[in-house]
Amino acid sequence: MIYTTCKYAPSELLCGFYEETERLDPSPVSFSCADGCAHPNLCGFAKAVIEEVLARGIKEMVFTDCCDAMRRTYDVLLKEKMDFLYFLPLPHKTGEREIRLFASDLRKFCSAYAAYSGKTFSREEAVLACLRSMETRERGTDGKHVSILGAHGGKLLIDSVRSTCPGLEVRDDTCSGNRSFSRRAVPDFETDDGFFKWYAELLLKGLTPCMRMYEIGGRTEEASEGIIYHTIKFCDYYSFEYADLKQKAEVPLLKIETDTTPQSSGQLKTRIEAFGETIGVNGMKHSQGDMTFDRSAKYIAGIDSGSTSTDVVIMDRQKKILGSTISPTGMSASKSAAEALGMALKNAGIKREDLGGIVATGYGRDIIEMEKRTITEITCHAKGAHFLFPGVRTIIDIGGQDSKVIRIDEDGNVAGFIMNDKCAAGTGRFLEMQARALGLTMEEMSRTGLEWKEEVQISNMCTVFAESEVVSLVAKDTPVSDIIHGLNESVAAKTVSLVRRGKGEPQYAMTGGVSRNEGVVRCLSDKLMSPVQVSGQSQLCGAIGAALMGIEN
Amino acid sequence: MPGIVERVGSYISNQTEASPAYVRQLLIAAYRLYGLKLKYLKNPNLTDAKNYLGTVSMGCMVRPLAHPERQVLSSIFTPCEIFHAMGLYPMCAEQFATYTNGAYAEHAFVEAAERAGIAETFCSYHKIVMGGVVLGVVPKPLAIVNTSLACDANNLTFREAAERLGAPQYYIDVPYMPGEDAVDYVADQLREMAGWMQDLSGISLREEKLLEAAENSRRTIRNLRKVITMRKDRYVPAELTAELYEVLMTHNALGMPETLRYSRMLLRDFGKSESAPGRKILWLHTNPFYQGIVKETFNYKRDPWIALTEMCYDSLNSMKDSDPYRAMAHRTVYNSFNGPVTRRADRAVRMAREVEADGAILFCHWGCKETCGGSAVIADALESAGFPVLIINGDGVDRKNSSDGQIGTRLGAFLEMLEGR
Missing domain, CATH: 3.30.420.40 (ATPase, nucleotide binding domain)
Structure with a gap:
């Protein structure tokens, strides 16, 4: 198995050697190795690749010259004495000159792999692989989907979106996703040279260009429901496209930044849930949870379980606040919420059984062990601020975290x-x-x-x-x-x-x-x-x- | 209590949004004034060459800013002999950012770029330029010409600037692996760009002028290489800012007669020097010329002395080819910042040996993945060759990303360590 990191990797050439390739999709828990052998200020994906290669003992890998971070990752891995570690230059432009130059570099790569493996290159197999890679692009079944754009988010992000918003159709249009060539005729090649030139053109012009290419037309197709735009800290490329897109996008746009580790899943979940609430896609409702509300009961409790404080409000159906409390969250969100709810009920002078329902929000909303429904703090803050300040159009919320x-x-x-x-x-x-x-x-x-x-x-x-x-x-x-x-x-x-x-x-x-x-x-x-x-x-x-x-x- | 320059910087910052054109005029006036100061009130701590260097550098900023119709906005690694030969004014984007910091105005530019959505982690040099573009302080130039060398930021800033300013752009793709194929490819692009620029400007490129500019570059490089051989045992006072001026001389200003003159003056200064340097430091990558503790440590000091700055050396490559396009292409393709970081590490070791450095300081500028990512490899190579290395994280142009206290402690301890060797 040969590992790659980028969609411009010449996977079809390796198929010509009857080799399989896999694009790495790492999500390490920390960067303990990479921070030492590279630098903390390197993009999370690059550091995750270093961690993955070291942890899995990967021995064969092909890098493409897609960005600074991949260049330096290759440099760092050179010390690891892998069996086959290759760096393939990649032009930024896609004219005739560049195709010729790239074809020559692809040929050099082929020779290097043949010399390393002792295998013979089969042009026919490579051509078949190219045909298999044509038009395999994911498309929404009814055209309605949410597109994840920007930098590599991988399985971690896609799974997070799918599990947070079940029923939402998600398409991975990030720099590492949705690799497929636009369909084109395959000529009868008389020599390998003709094939390399054709394949160079296929890679340079047949893929949706990533932001490192000079010509970037056709990158953003209109997503019918919304766009989740993913960036990675210390990846330069995609903040530029985001800056442009946020001016032009006609559908809801959510920007998410991660570092490829599973950290901050709470923040991620809140944002994706709130995005789902905003677009109301596929019947997704604001609230989630198991509590059945008693519509005849007079009172409702709202609990905001924040990182610093747990706030509770008891309200009647005429939207009058009867009691409230603000108390420190402490070590247990669940315990604090139960105590705060008790105090608020006491202030309001009503009993727990008088409540028709509880709605929880804030970072701790899912952790609180009580029957409730949950809504993100984004939606709740909007609602609460509109109640407190009816004319307001922008809420600035600065909390502890x-x-x-x-x-x-x-x-x-x-x-x-x-x-x-x-x-x-x-x-x-x-x-x-x-x-x-x-x-x-x-x-x-x-x-x-x-x-x-x-x-x-x-x-x-x-x-x-x-x-x-x-x-x-x-x-x-x-x-x-x-x-x-x-x-x-x-x-x-x-x-x-x-x-x-x-x-x-x-x-x-x-x-x-x-x-x-x-x-x-x-x-x-x-x-x-x-x-x-x-x-x-x-x-x-x-x-x-x-x-x-x-x-x- | 803020000083006069800080107050002016604060005033400029406050005006950026309301009147960008006025801010541009203020900056031009401030740079002109500073240029005159450098010319007539020479810094007694520096030699003639270094004083002259300041005035040349200031001109390289004022001319393109004041004459956008002749300005070619460029990256630091763009060969500019074609523009000098045509009487056009290249404006180095990185120099623009450095000067903005010098005017204590970088904060407003960085904020404007970040507000527009540019990542906080983007290289601050480029972020300041983008801020200038977003605010309208950077005028629409005649053209934008940049290389892909040496980092991703070049692929983004100039394309975005071209789009926002409505300026025509020519992009010079520099292949990652140095080699003759790559030289031919870059030479072809330079030839094409020269034709494109003539069409665009209506100015003819006379062959003798281009040959003259290439010859100026060749001689400048030869002189500066001679200077390097003298640096191991001769001391000439240095200053962080002057090191950055010299970076400009060995890049965008190559080809200018003034640059050749500077190289001759510097050769003379080193020839006359009878003073031996103290602890010699090889400085890798850019430097935080504004930072108090670093200035106090190095400016005008014989011990410790910045014997050589990497970025004044990376492009001092052979220009033997008689075809000026191939000569420029060769210099660019074989720049030590191109290709695997092992090339840069090897050259760092060679530089350290040439000046017999006591130690090396590798400055990891905020947002520079090329340098940060390769820092461990470069440090390993130098240490294996017997040169102690200090890696400092900071920012070359944005005060908010650097801490005096943290850098001061590291720098102090490293120099103490060298003293004990």
Whole structure:
């Protein structure tokens, strides 16, 4: 078995040697080897390939010159003393000159493999393999499907989409998926040279071009239901296409960034579920779960199980909040939810059996062990914010673990959303870390930051770098209030960038724990040149939305 | 308390969205002013050659920015003799990013690019250029000409810039494996590009002018190679910024008479030098010229001294071919950044041996997969040859991706380690 990584790999030539090929689809749990023998700032797929080759003891492999990361992966593996490790140059252009050059490189590859294996190349077998690879492209059965575009997502991503949104037809149109040649006539070759030239042209012009090619026409076919756009951290190519697509796409577009490991499956699930809720594809409903709601009962509970706090709201069918509670999530989401629900019921003065249903949202929504229905926090925040601030079109939610921007329509339905990616920068955690470095509580930080006099720029958004910058400023006797203002500015700048990427528009409202920091809210208002509304009940937004969804459903 | 340059940078940043054309004029004025300062108020810490270098470099930025109708936006690895011979002004994208940082204005450009959807992990040099394009500070040039060498960012930035600015683009594909086939292929493209550029600009390319430019390059390379042989035992003061100016001289500015003049002056400076260097450092890849702790460590210091910067050496290849197109193609294809990283590692060892380096510092610039991914291989090669290596992660142009404290500790410890050897 010869392993490859890219759709431009000359698999059909290897069939000419009666060899099978397999494109690697690795999803390691960590990059413990790759971070050492390569560098942490290499794309996740490249690092995953290194991990896979080492873990499986792969001995025969062909790389193509598809990107910087694959070049360096090949370089790193050169030290591993594999039996056959080949790097095939690949032109970026597809004219006559390039076809001639590539044909010559394919011939060199063939000679190298023949010399290594001692086998003879069969042109007839290679041609048959080419015919088999023509027009095997996946297409939706009734033309309705969701297309995964962008960088390699592999089985991990596809399975995640399919399991999160059952019934959704998914097509893998990423750089490694859907490999098939456009159909074309096969001439009678008199010599191998003629075949190599024809095969070079087939590879260069017969595949949907990936973003590394100079000519990239015909890459994006219209997906009828929606597009999930996948990028990998430190892969350059696909953010450019995404930037273009987000201006032009006429169907819902979800951007997901992963590193090929199974980490952050919670974040991934939330986004895909919310996307499914937005497009309502194949009858997928907002809520999932096993609870049957009692429509005659007067009260509904909404639970928002977040990473930092668990918030509960008890509401009657007239949408009046009867009781609520905000309590720390602690070590067990389930236990915290049960306790918080108990407290909220007590505040409301009603009993558990009076509840007609429970709707849970937030990261812990599926973990909570109680009969309930679940809805993503994106949909619930939209609903809750519409209830708290009826005119609002953009919600900025900065929580402890992530930040998100949700656009809503006049009825409180999600029109689009965007979340930050696996990084503490610009989240509540960022401010918590800096407050700790300054020896302040979050409340003190919020208060002190309002007394600033001089602009101080915190240039680092990386939480660790910013912390050392804060320590340096303290050492230079910079007033603490000025430092905090600098931090607030920095969080606001990061958030405004997210708002613009998410095409946010006035009116704005802010929810989540950071909305209690008046300094950040003021900085945000200044940068957006529009007031940002907050409410004393902002932190309950998700729970309110969950309860409202329960009432409306 | 921010200084005057920081305040000006902050003012420029705040104006980028409202009036990009005004910001462009401000930047041109600032660079002109700085060029005059370099010309008339010479830096006493540097020799004549290095002072001259600053003024030449400044001109290479001001001319294309002020005359977009003659500007050819290019990547650092694009051979530019054809443009010099036609009286066109290549604007090096990486130099634009460096100068934007020099004006303390990179933040607004980076933010604009990220807002447009460009990944945070994209090379900051290219991100700043993209920010300039998105904001409208980078004007529509006469043309865009770039190579695929040396990284993926070239395949993205210039195509996107061409589309956004509505500018014609010529893309020079440099095959991954050096060889004569590759030289012929690149020479063919350069010939085609020269014809394309004449049609586009209405300016004729006179053969004698191109031959003259190629001869300038050949002589410059010969002089700079001679300088390298002198670096092992002669010290001439260096500065991080001047090292980057020299990177421009050994790439886009090759072919200019001013570059040839600089190489002669530098040869003279080294010839006159009677001072022996202290600990000699081979600096690999670009450098964070703005970063306080790195400046304090190296600028104008005899010990430690940056004896050689890799990027001032990578293109000093033979240009023996009498056909100027093949000569330029040969230089480009055999650049040490092309092909497997083992080529770069081998050249790093050769450089370290030539200057008898005490150690090497490999700067992993944010977003550079070519260098980050190959850093372990390069470090292994140097260490096996007996040269200690320090790998630093930082950013050549974006202040927010670099930490003084973290780099300072590593740098200090490495230099202490070299002292103890």
